[in-house]
Amino acid sequence: MRRLGSTRLGLLLVLSWATAAGAGSITVKGSDTMVGLCQRWAQAFRAQHPGVRLQITGGGSGTGLAALVEGATDVAMVSRPVAPSELEALRRRTGVAPVVVEVALDGVTFFVHPSNPLRALTPAQLGAAFGGRVARWSELGGPEARIILYTREATSGTFEFVRDHLLDGDDFSPMAQPLPGTGAVVSAVSRERHGVGFGGAAFTKGVVPLRIRLGDDEVSPTPETIRSGRYPFSRALTFVLAGPARGETKLFLDWVLSGQGQAHVGAAGFFPLR
Amino acid sequence: MTPMRELLEPATSRSATPPALAAQRRAARVDLAVEIAVTAAGVAGVVLLGLVIVFVVRGALPLALDPQQRAQVSLDALLLPQPGRAGAALLWSPTARVPRVSLWPLLAGTLKVAGVALAVAAPLGVAAALFTSEFAPGRVRTWVKPAIELLAGIPSVLLGSFALLTLATALQSAFGFDFRLNALVAGLALALAVVPLIFTLTDDALRAVPPAYREAALALGATRWETAFHVVLPAAAPGVLGALVLGVGRAVGETMIVLMASGNAAMVSANLAEPTRTVAATIAAELGDVVMGSTHASLLFLLGAALFGFTLTLNVTAGAWVRRRLARQAGGTP
Structure with a gap:
């Protein structure tokens, strides 16, 4: 009799846990650049939908997509174009066409230490530096010192975006030091007098963002230049789902794209879609 | 029974x-x-x-068995210089458009960082143990030994932060390094983690040497230093070697400190003032981001197996040496 009671109790516990987990829990994983933005969204969204729980973790766009393929997350945050091979892997895993939704805009900023006199470079100069073809600042009109390159780990969307848009798909210099997260790159460059790094426009504490010189023009990463596409290193931040959004995930996605959701984008340092 | x-x-x-x-x-x-x-x-x-x-x-295993992975990664690609934009080179960039998977940059990086750590930690740890076991008065010893052992309890992420934020800046301003984060910074931080290990095990080994050895040496007119260095230390050699082997194992396998302090650029160079990437740090940085079953994942497991094989070989060889040595001592020829 006693045993029967405890079994029943155990079953009840398992059932209640299962329903609790099912009742409005959304996992979001991926781009470190997007974690801060998504946390803002989650906070505001939770205030309106207290029943829905959001779990947001970073790790990089590649990590988010890998988790989506493994079925370990509902939404992948991706800060670069999704490769056809990745879409194919998702389709093979689920049998449904995956969905990619733009949720905000960002400009990749290149930045240097405040003591560096350089304030603007051409894409070709930046490409030569990060590709390892130019090793000293003096070759770019700067001080007589070696260029210390900081990049992101190879799975980050920012890394792939810069590789594809600045280096035309070529490799970074083997001397480039990969760091986990844009925050780490900013912090490293703020301590390295001859350092240069890149990251989302949202982070620039302790470093100086470079203007991009295009012909006679110098373009700063500002909301206007990024939304108009005049700033050359702008990109879309996206959510990737394994299939059409359903239930709580759809509720969240619709809210993010609504005027209410987009109102939080600016505060996180990015640019709303409209 | x-x-x-x-x-x-x-x-x-x-x-x-x-x-x-x-x-x-x-x-x-x-x-x-x-x-x-x-x-x-x-x-x-x-x-x-x-x-x-x-x-x-x-x-x-898929690297050897799976035909698709075998086509992507040959033995040549792992071990020989591969043609690249700037001539033949040994590179590790498994996610590049043309993946490069040379193991040498990572193996060289591991040896560099572990080498620096051991070069600092081995003499320091053994000397400190000689002091506490042979020279320090009892009261000093009861304070010094636990204090050094406490160092072993510092989480490696804290040692890593210390290296990343403080040690790197101090060394750069002292020596004018081009790169703030480099193999030397990582190796020195790693030494902080290895010293207590070598110290405490060596101290135990020295204390286990029978007092009769010391008495005999002193009676023959040896000074305290001669006794400690020429009699006690050789008699404790198997234990000291064991301490060093465990120190090497820790230095080679340590991940967090190196990940934070070494700069993680995978390049082959003998220069200690340049950044470097170790096997353990590579596994830590990349394994979370790969799709299981992919060639990249298999490569990381291969690195893990290499790390494991290295420490296993080291332990077995050192174990055999210790046993031979102990047998000789028991036979009466120290």
């Missing part, structure tokens, strides 16, 4: 009163239970080790 107990019981039951007998039986039961528990723990340890080996090897 049971027949033995039955044989013994009549003899004891005649002299013992019934409560004493019951107590004896209880003790026997407890004994048996403890024996089973201890055996189970031992077996579990061996089984777990076996499972880890199977896990690592199985992860790396």
Whole structure:
């Protein structure tokens, strides 16, 4: 009799846990650049939908997509174009066409230490530096010192975006030091007098963002230049789902794209879609 | 075991009163239970080790068996310079458009960082142990030993942060390094983690040398230093070697400190002032981001297997040396 009671109790516990987990829990994983933005969204969204729980973790766009393929997350945050091979892997895993939704805009900023006199470079100069073809600042009109390159780990969307848009798909210099997260790159460059790094426009504490010189023009990463596409290193931040959004995930996605959701984008340092 | 107990019981039951007998039986039961528990723990340890080996090897095996992965990664690609934009080179960038998977940058990086750590930690740890065991007055020893051992308890992420934020800046301004984060910074931070390990094990080994050795040496007119360095240290050599081997193992396998302080650029260079990427840091940085079953994942398991193979070989070789040495000492020729 006693045993029967405890079994029943155990079953009840398992059932209640299962329903609790099912009742409005959304996992979001991926781009470190997007974690801060998504946390803002989650906070505001939770205030309106207290029943829905959001779990947001970073790790990089590649990590988010890998988790989506493994079925370990509902939404992948991706800060670069999704490769056809990745879409194919998702389709093979689920049998449904995956969905990619733009949720905000960002400009990749290149930045240097405040003591560096350089304030603007051409894409070709930046490409030569990060590709390892130019090793000293003096070759770019700067001080007589070696260029210390900081990049992101190879799975980050920012890394792939810069590789594809600045280096035309070529490799970074083997001397480039990969760091986990844009925050780490900013912090490293703020301590390295001859350092240069890149990251989302949202982070620039302790470093100086470079203007991009295009012909006679110098373009700063500002909301206007990024939304108009005049700033050359702008990109879309996206959510990737394994299939059409359903239930709580759809509720969240619709809210993010609504005027209410987009109102939080600016505060996180990015640019709303409209 | 049971027949033995039955044989013994009549003899004891005649002299013992019934409560004493019951107590004896209880003790026997407890004994048996403890024996089973201890055996189970031992077996579990061996089984777990076996499972880890199977896990690592199985992860790396597709590189040799899967035709698709074999086509992507040849032995040449792993070991020989591959043609690149700037001539033939040894590069590790497995996610590039044209993946490059040379193992040399990572192996060289591991040796560089571990080499710096050992070059600093081995003499420091052994010298500190010589001091506490042979020279320090009892009261100093009771303070110094726990203090150094406390160092071993510092989480490596804290040592890594210290290296990343403070040590790197200090070394750069002192020596004018081009790169703030480099193999030297990582190696020195790693030494902080290895010193306590070498120190405490060496100290134990030195203390285990019989006092008669010291008395004999001093009686023959040796100074305290001569006694410590030429008599006690050689007599404790097997234990000291064991300490060094464990130190190497820690230095090669340590992940967090190196990940934070080494700069993680995968390049082959002998320059200690340049950034470097180790095997362990590569596994830590990349394994979370790969799709299981991909070539990249298999490569990371291969790195894990290499790391494991290295420490295993080191332990076995050192173990064999220690046993030979101990046998010789027992035979009477120290």
